[in-house]
Amino acid sequence: MRLSCEIIRDLLPLYYDKVCSKESSSLIEEHLADCPQCVDELQKLKMDFQNPTITDGKVKLMENISEKWKRDKRVSFTKGFMLVSALGAMLCFIAFNVIGAEVLPDGTLVEPFALIPIGYIFILMFIISLICNFVFLKKYKIKIK
Ligand SMILES: [Zn+2]
Known part of the structure; x- marks a missing residue:
């Protein structure tokens, strides 16, 4: 099943926090395997969590x-x-x-x-x-x- 990037990006924070179901994470991993844009999105998420931008x-x-x-x-x-x-x-x-x-x-x-x-x-x-x-x-x- 191929999910749209939009759905994947909504799920990425959950995936990053490892709070989504196994099924969802395997779907996300599947999508990430052939979608560099969403991989970038995940990288950005990681950066935000590691270096929270403090104004x-x-x-x-x-x-x-x-x-x-x-x-x-x-x-x-x-x-x-x-x-x-x-x-x-x-x-x-x-x-x-x-x-x-x-x-x-x-x-x-x-x-x-x-x-x-x-x-x-x-x-x-x-x-x-x-x-x-x-x-x-x-x-x-x-x-x-
Ligand atoms: Zn995508």
Whole structure:
């Protein structure tokens, strides 16, 4: 049975994906054996699948998505950092006040001194992450335009 090229070309994607019946594929193979145009068509199909043509628009979109994702990741990371450092600083100063200072009988002052520089380090971390957060958000807004 000789099928028209048009029917064969409709079936080629199915044939390429190996989802058509055995009968259909043998008919297609039969047709391809003596129809170079349809062989070309099959080659084109293979090329399309192997190298999907990505338009500039799609590339831009993917780049934007990936950029946005990276930025969101950075922003949430800095937010988490801000939260942790703010909590850390608060805990240090609260602990310092709760523990309090004590003068031993021999006159030495016992104070949880270490908590003060640690608290200030947390404040510094908070400020740095605040700045980073602003920078990342600003970059984001510029890109959106
Ligand atoms: Zn043909």
